[in-house]
Amino acid sequence: MDEIEPRLKGLMLAGLAGEAGPYRRLLDELSGLLRAYYGRRCPPGLDAEDLVQETLIAVHTRRATYDAGQPFTAWAYAIARYKLIDALRRGRSHLRAPAEEADALFASLGAAGGAEAAMAARDLERVMADLPARTRQLIRETKVEGLSTREAAENHGMTESAVKVAIHRGLKALGGRYADPGQGGSG
Known part of the structure; x- marks a missing residue:
């Protein structure tokens, strides 16, 4: 993780500066990390790939809220965590008290x-x-x-x-x- 953080943060900052190539690389690398993240945490029946896509969209739409003084991976994984929690809640919405x-x-x-x-x-x-x-x-x-x-x-x-x-x-x-x-x- 020591080498991943500075690389991803650099790509994010370049993307925020308007550079399309680094931003595309950021999303590609991040998608691989998110697949691994969700692959370890998703229960059966929950589609990890959907969560990867939802998270990438959230990262993209919220990119302006990223604080460059903070670690990028912590920010991205916080979004991923909330997406997972939301998906788990949606999946449980069909459950009723027995x-x-x-x-x-x-x-x-x-x-x-x-x-x-x-x-x-x-x-x-x-x-x-x-x-x-x-x-x-x-x-x-x-x-x-x-x-x-x-x-x-x-x-x-x-x-x-x-x-x-x-x-x-x-x-x-x-x-x-x-x-x-x-x-x-x-x-």
Whole structure:
């Protein structure tokens, strides 16, 4: 990388000065680096070549924002990183919180007996560990213990609507975290 940075930065500065040849070389070299970058980071189903092209277009359209006092590769890879994040978000937009599946999981906790129930409860606590404490408690009370949303609302000094929203958001967060990325399309 030590030799790449000064070369690419020089090509970028020449391109900014209006020299077409160096700018073309910059885009050619950068496309190879981006293919390697995305090749290591793209999950199956995400087209790395599309991301390379999107990134090259973004570099071109935002070239006037490049600060010549900063490393070029850091600037270019920041654009690449954001393009990857955007693509991952777009790819996940079809995922919905598996509320029906979550309800089945919570129902099975009540039906399971003895050791199975203890293991399921332990697993559930691990899965919900990153949720806010109140959300965890609301999910536990309504989905495992069987309280109504009205009872949970009274226990926590909340409205029923606020309880429903908190539970929905908690389940949606879990669905986003644990959904099968191979599920694809129906949504």
